[in-house]
Amino acid sequence: MTEMDKHMDTQSTLVESRVGDVSVLSVTLGDEVRTRITTLQDQFRDVFNKYLNPDGSETFFISPHVFQIIAGIIPIAFKQLNAKMGAGDSLQSWEHENISAILGKALIPDSLSPTLSNARAIARDVAEFHAGRGRVVIRELCTGAGLATAMTWMEVRKAGAEGVTIISTDNALESVVTAALVLSIFNIPHVIIQGEVPDALFDFDGVVLQYMDAGDAVRNEQGRSKQYSVVFSDHGISYFPQKVNDEIIGSLLGMLTERGVMYVCGLEPDVTVALQYPFMIREILFGRGLRRDAYTQIRQGRERTRAKGDEQSVIYDTTVVGGRTAVTRFYTPESAGLYDMLHAFLFNKDERSLSTCVLYIRSIIGVVRTTKKLGVEIRSPIEHSLRFVGGLMEGKYDASAIPPFEDGKRVARTLRVQMI
Ligand SMILES: C[S@@+](CC[C@H](N)C(=O)[O-])C[C@H]1O[C@@H](n2cnc3c(N)ncnc32)[C@H](O)[C@@H]1O
Numbered sequence: 001m002t003e004m005d006k007h008m009d010t011q012s013t014l015v016e017s018r019v020g021d022v023s024v025l026s027v028t029l030g031d032e033v034r035t036r037i038t039t040l041q042d043q044f045r046d047v048f049n050k051y052l053n054p055d056g057s058e059t060f061f062i063s064p065h066v067f068q069i070i071a072g073i074i075p076i077a078f079k080q081l082n083a084k085m086g087a088g089d090s091l092q093s094w095e096h097e098n099i100s101a102i103l104g105k106a107l108i109p110d111s112l113s114p115t116l117s118n119a120r121a122i123a124r125d126v127a128e129f130h131a132g133r134g135r136v137v138i139r140e141l142c143t144g145a146g147l148a149t150a151m152t153w154m155e156v157r158k159a160g161a162e163g164v165t166i167i168s169t170d171n172a173l174e175s176v177v178t179a180a181l182v183l184s185i186f187n188i189p190h191v192i193i194q195g196e197v198p199d200a201l202f203d204f205d206g207v208v209l210q211y212m213d214a215g216d217a218v219r220n221e222q223g224r225s226k227q228y229s230v231v232f233s234d235h236g237i238s239y240f241p242q243k244v245n246d247e248i249i250g251s252l253l254g255m256l257t258e259r260g261v262m263y264v265c266g267l268e269p270d271v272t273v274a275l276q277y278p279f280m281i282r283e284i285l286f287g288r289g290l291r292r293d294a295y296t297q298i299r300q301g302r303e304r305t306r307a308k309g310d311e312q313s314v315i316y317d318t319t320v321v322g323g324r325t326a327v328t329r330f331y332t333p334e335s336a337g338l339y340d341m342l343h344a345f346l347f348n349k350d351e352r353s354l355s356t357c358v359l360y361i362r363s364i365i366g367v368v369r370t371t372k373k374l375g376v377e378i379r380s381p382i383e384h385s386l387r388f389v390g391g392l393m394e395g396k397y398d399a400s401a402i403p404p405f406e407d408g409k410r411v412a413r414t415l416r417v418q419m420i
Helices: 031-052 064-085 093-107 109-130 147-159 173-185 199-203 214-223 242-254 277-286 291-305 333-347 354-374 382-390
Strands: 012-019 022-029 136-141 164-170 190-194 206-211 228-234 256-267 271-273 316-321 324-330 397-402 412-419
Touching: 012 064, 022 031, 022 064, 022 173, 022 190, 022 199, 031 064, 031 173, 031 333, 064 093, 064 173, 064 354, 093 109, 093 147, 093 173, 093 354, 109 136, 109 147, 109 228, 109 256, 109 333, 109 412, 136 147, 136 214, 147 164, 147 173, 147 206, 147 228, 164 173, 164 199, 164 214, 173 190, 173 206, 214 242, 242 256, 242 382, 256 382, 277 333, 333 354, 382 397, 382 412
Parallel strands: 136 164, 136 228, 164 206, 190 206, 228 256, 271 324
Antiparallel strands: 012 022, 256 412, 316 324, 397 412
C-alpha cells in the first residue's frame, strides 16, 4: 500500500448539511491535501501569471501537480458519493480516464481560451444588464469537470451582482464529483443534489451541482416557470442530437429574464487538430522564451497583409486530413505563453523545475491521447444552432456566432443569443 493509499479516506470527505429544509451533500478536501494544494497553486501562480496572464488579474488556473492530485482523488470521492447516490457500478477506469482528460483541459491554455472569454463575456453582460436587479440565477448544462463553472463564478463575482447562483447539471456522477473537487480548490461554495432542484436552492449563494439528465432538468424547470439571467453550456449540448439540442435551446430561450443571455460553446465539426510535435519541441527548447511578443507581432503583421476570410491562417497553420481542415501549429498568445513557460521551467534560473516541465508535458500528452480516443461527434454544431435560433421569433432575439463565420475556420465557436 502506497503512502497515498494510506491517506485515502482523509483526502476527501462527503459532508451532509441542510440549506433551509433541503438536505444536501458537498465534497470537502482533507486539511492535509488542501494545504498541499494551496502551496502548489501559490508556487505556480507567479510563473503562470508571468507567461499566461500578463495583466495579473485573479483568474482560473490549475498547476500540473494539483491536476495529478485531483485526478488521484476522483475515484475516492466518487466511491463516497456513489455510496449515497447509487449511480450503479464503481467508477470504471475508462470513465476515470475520460473525466481526467476533461479536467486536464485546464492545462491547455488554447483549449480553455474560448471558455474563459465566454466567462468574461457573461460577467460583462451581468454587469451591464442584471446587476442591481436582485439575485442573478445562471443555468449551466453539462458540467463536466466544472472548469467553465468555476471560471464563470470567478468572473461573475466581479460583476457587482448582489447574489449569484449557478445551477449546473450533469448526468454522470464522475463529472459531478470532479466538478465538486474543482470548486473546492477555489473555495467556491457548492452543494450536490439528485433529481429536481428544490426552490430553496435557487437562492443558494454558490453552485448547485445537479445529478440529472440535462433535457429532464430543463423540462422540469420549464414546468415550474423558472427564469434565468444567463444560460450556458460549454462543450456540452453541442454533442446532443439536433432534435434534443433544439428542444433544449428553444425551452431555455423562453426561460430567460429580460435581456437574459445564452452562450453555447462547441467544437467546429469540420476542423480537427493534428499538432506537429517536432515544431512544439523546437519552440520549447529554442524559442528562448520570447514567443509571446513574437507571435503578437506575427499576428499584427499578418492581419495587415491578409485578406479577410483568410483569418484562420493568422492564428493557425493548417493542412487537410481526410477532407477536414487540421490545425498543425497554433500561433496564439496562449500557445506562445505555454511554450515560454515550459522553456522557463527548463532554462530560467529563477523558474527552473525540470519535474514540473516533465509532469506538464506528460499530463498534456495523456489528455490529448484520451481526447483523441474519445472522438465524440459534434451532432449539433454552432452553425446549426444559429440557424435554428434565427428561425425562432425573429426580432425577439439577437443571435450571433463568436467569432463570426466570416472570420474563417476555427477549432471552437460560441453561439450568443440575447433577448432584445
Ligand atoms: C466535455 S464535458 C463538459 C466540459 C465542461 N464544460 C468543463 O468545463 O469541464 C461534457 C459533459 O456533458 C455530460 N453529459 C452528456 N450527456 C448529458 C446529458 N444528457 N445530460 C447531462 N449531462 C450530459 C457528460 O457527462 C460530460 O460531463
